[in-house]
Amino acid sequence: MYLDKIYLLQFKNYEEADISFSDKINVIVGENGSGKTNLLDAIYYLCLSKSAFQNLDNFNIFHEKEFFLIKGNIIENEKKHEITCSLQRGKKKILLVNKVPYEKMTEHIGRFPCILISPNDTELITDGSENRRKFFDGLISQTDSKYLEQLMIYSWALKQRNSTLKLFAEKKTFDPSWLESYNQKILEIGKFLAEKRQEIIFRFIPIFEKYYQILSRDQEKVNVFYETEALKDDFEQIFANNLEKDLFLQRTNKGIHKDDYKFVLGNFPINKFGSQGQQKSFVIALKLAQFTLSKELKNHSPILLLDDIFDKLDDKRMKKLLEIVSGNHFGQVFITDARSDRALSFFGENVHIFQVRKGKIL
Ligand SMILES: Nc1ncnc2c1ncn2[C@@H]1O[C@H](COP(=O)(O)OP(=O)(O)OP(=O)(O)O)[C@@H](O)[C@H]1O
Ligand SMILES: [Mg+2]
Numbered sequence: 001m002y003l004d005k006i007y008l009l010q011f012k013n014y015e016e017a018d019i020s021f022s023d024k025i026n027v028i029v030g031e032n033g034s035g036k037t038n039l040l041d042a043i044y045y046l047c048l049s050k051s052a053f054q055n056l057d058n059f060n061i062f063h064e065k066e067f068f069l070i071k072g073n074i075i076e077n078e079k080k081h082e083i084t085c086s087l088q089r090g091k092k093k094i095l096l097v098n099k100v101p102y103e104k105m106t107e108h109i110g111r112f113p114c115i116l117i118s119p120n121d122t123e124l125i126t127d128g129s130e131n132r133r134k135f136f137d138g139l140i141s142q143t144d145s146k147y148l149e150q151l152m153i154y155s156w157a158l159k160q161r162n163s164t165l166k167l168f169a170e171k172k173t174f175d176p177s178w179l180e181s182y183n184q185k186i187l188e189i190g191k192f193l194a195e196k197r198q199e200i201i202f203r204f205i206p207i208f209e210k211y212y213q214i215l216s217r218d219q220e221k222v223n224v225f226y227e228t229e230a231l232k233d234d235f236e237q238i239f240a241n242n243l244e245k246d247l248f249l250q251r252t253n254k255g256i257h258k259d260d261y262k263f264v265l266g267n268f269p270i271n272k273f274g275s276q277g278q279q280k281s282f283v284i285a286l287k288l289a290q291f292t293l294s295k296e297l298k299n300h301s302p303i304l305l306l307d308d309i310f311d312k313l314d315d316k317r318m319k320k321l322l323e324i325v326s327g328n329h330f331g332q333v334f335i336t337d338a339r340s341d342r343a344l345s346f347f348g349e350n351v352h353i354f355q356v357r358k359g360k361i362l
Helices: 036-049 119-126 129-141 145-171 177-215 234-241 243-249 274-297 313-325 343-348
Strands: 001-010 012-021 025-029 067-076 079-088 095-099 114-117 222-227 261-265 302-304 331-339 354-355
Touching: 001 036, 012 036, 025 261, 036 079, 036 114, 036 145, 036 302, 036 313, 036 354, 095 274, 114 274, 114 331, 119 129, 129 145, 129 177, 129 243, 129 261, 129 274, 145 177, 145 234, 145 243, 177 234, 177 274, 177 313, 222 274, 261 274, 274 313, 313 331, 331 343
Parallel strands: 025 331, 025 354, 114 302, 302 331
Antiparallel strands: 001 012, 001 067, 067 079, 079 095, 222 261
């Protein structure tokens, strides 16, 4: 699967651009602030119907313009799909595949898989558990639509339960029957989701370890541990025992929304003891494993977007990474770099280089 062409109109700092890509390695070079990351984000938008960096869709419209439009042709098994994503200020986003809209936007997720590796990724290690859950939820959702659907119902039930707990506090009242249907959903769906998480992590770990070993040339061992209470035999009881605390804190304190994934380097947590380069290698290996697993489950290669990945990697790790992504296992890859010499010295002339300046592809 690869993106053949993209057309941008008033998207971020691109007033208008029309670009054809290579189906293998594309390197985007340009000064800071020229529009390299924005171009990757436009590709991300087409695949996942949202920005990787900007939660507010409106902020992606070129300053003081009224709308943006992104149009791209994705070729999958020699069949062309035209994807159009547009947004007018203050209106609903419109997404069309071959001119047909979706009934639900979530149907688009996973249809054209795409994986981004960016400098922000180390937040996966350094920040709270929510980021890690999001990463693994994203990984599973892109390959399992039932998981995404159930996850959305779970989030809805959790929100309703928390609102009810708040209402009890406000009204100084309590009626357990108001919580019953939410409790049931949180327990049943939570178990389903935890089982899926465990299943995927089981397949994920060996792939992830292999990538880390290649990057570190076998010098360091890593691991990921999935931690959940939802699969304990007595979880229903644990959940029920927490009611008093839930009422006091006005939120639900037990359930898969509290799960975490522990990231370990050697025998120690990487967030506390890993160097910046080790942390960076760790998240790159996580994303490469996401790529391989997604490819195994969906039978085609996701598009890989590598944004400013060279920073903090030593020359040996950088070379290993470029060897991995330019190998046959990987499909179309986009790499941004403020300098052109690194890509040129590795790939030589066999690579498509795009020079960006102030929102224009030269
Ligand atoms: N909605 C918008 N309208 C116009 N310009 C925008 C909009 N959003 C962001 N920009 C501009 O886009 C530019 C940043 O682009 P981008 O993040 O792609 O740069 P970059 O080439 O990746 O730079 P770096 O090397 O620093 O990562 C900034 O100049 C910013 O002002
Ligand atoms: Mg950038």
